[in-house]
Amino acid sequence: MRSAVPASATRQHLRQQTRERRRQLTPVQQATAARDLLEHCKQATSIINAQHIALYLANDSELDTMPVIEWLWQQGKDVYLPVLHPFSKGHLLFLHYTPTTRMTTNRYGIQEPALDIRLVKPIPELDVICTPLVAFDNTGQRLGMGGGYYDRTLSLWHREQRGPRPVGLAHDCQQVDNLPFEAWDVPLPEIITPSYHFRW
Numbered sequence: 678m679r680s681a682v683p684a685s686a687t688r689q690h691l692r693q694q695t696r697e698r699r700r701q702l703t704p705v706q707q708a709t710a711a712r713d714l715l716e717h718c719k720q721a722t723s724i725i726n727a728q729h730i731a732l733y734l735a736n737d738s739e740l741d742t743m744p745v746i747e748w749l750w751q752q753g754k755d756v757y758l759p760v761l762h763p764f765s766k767g768h769l770l771f772l773h774y775t776p777t778t779r780m781t782t783n784r785y786g787i788q789e790p791a792l793d794i795r796l797v798k799p800i801p802e803l804d805v806i807c808t809p810l811v812a813f814d815n816t817g818q819r820l821g822m823g824g825g826y827y828d829r830t831l832s833l834w835h836r837e838q839r840g841p842r843p844v845g846l847a848h849d850c851q852q853v854d855n856l857p858f859e860a861w862d863v864p865l866p867e868i869i870t871p872s873y874h875f876r877w
């Protein structure tokens with residue numbers, strides 16, 4: 678008989694497993710992955726047609742987005758980064774990011790723009806939100822770091838398929854067979870990895 682393992686325990690276990698796999702990538706593999714990601718992004722209509730694009734700065738062996746960000750700047754696109762909301766727990770703000778933006782380190786050790794109200798972009802005005810993730814499956818289900826930050830950010834998309842379009846970015850080794858998901862988990866309409874552009 679199968680014993681009942683709570684979904685939360687399985688999710689936690691999957692998080693640990695895929696984060697560990699990602700950490701095994703060598704610096705050369707990371708650099709190659711970042712370059713291959715850029716090549717896919719250059720072909721992605723969702724990105725080509727967007728002007729206001731949110732990305733993230735890599736942390737904990739996540740796929741490095743810096744080559745994509747530099748290419749977007751060259752294309753004259755506006756790039757935004759997530760900032761932990763100063764008082765609305767579990768929510769993100771998105772701030773304009775340029776080569777001269779003043780940066781700070783948030784409570785998770787991730788680099789983010791220093792809070793400046795003038796740089797805040799209301800979420801509905803973003804065209805695309807490139808989301809970090811810890812694991813994904815072959816239906817576009819996504820498992821994040823566990824804070825629910827992106828699930829909240831993408832709730833409009835989830836409910837009504839409007840607002841900024843989410844595009845997941847991940848290493849190939851973050852794909853898993855079966856992701857147990859919860860009602861609030863937002864399935865992604867596309868995920869770009871170094872080797873493939875998934876669309877659902």
Ligand SMILES: Nc1nc2c(c(=O)[nH]1)N(C=O)[C@@H](CNc1ccc(C(=O)N[C@@H](CCC(=O)O)C(=O)O)cc1)CN2
Pocket residue numbers: 733734735736737739759760769784785787809810821822823824825826827
């Ligand atoms: N690069 C990047 N930026 C991002 C995210 C992300 O996944 N990647 N986020 C996506 O939501 C938000 C931050 N969310 C996070 C949620 C939980 C933990 C976390 O549990 N970190 C520690 C343990 C706690 C701690 O150090 O205080 C860990 O690494 O285990 C980190 C980030 C916003 N910025």
Ligand SMILES: Nc1ncnc2c1ncn2[C@@H]1O[C@H](COP(=O)(O)OP(=O)(O)OP(=O)(O)O)[C@@H](O)[C@H]1O
Pocket residue numbers: 809810819820821822823824825826827828829832859861862
């Ligand atoms: N739209 C939402 N509104 C309110 N609470 C939410 C919402 N989405 C998620 N949550 C809460 O956030 C918590 C963390 O969710 P979950 O474990 O799915 O995060 P995650 O997808 O791994 O993280 P992230 O989205 O930050 O990358 C859950 O306890 C859930 O109740």
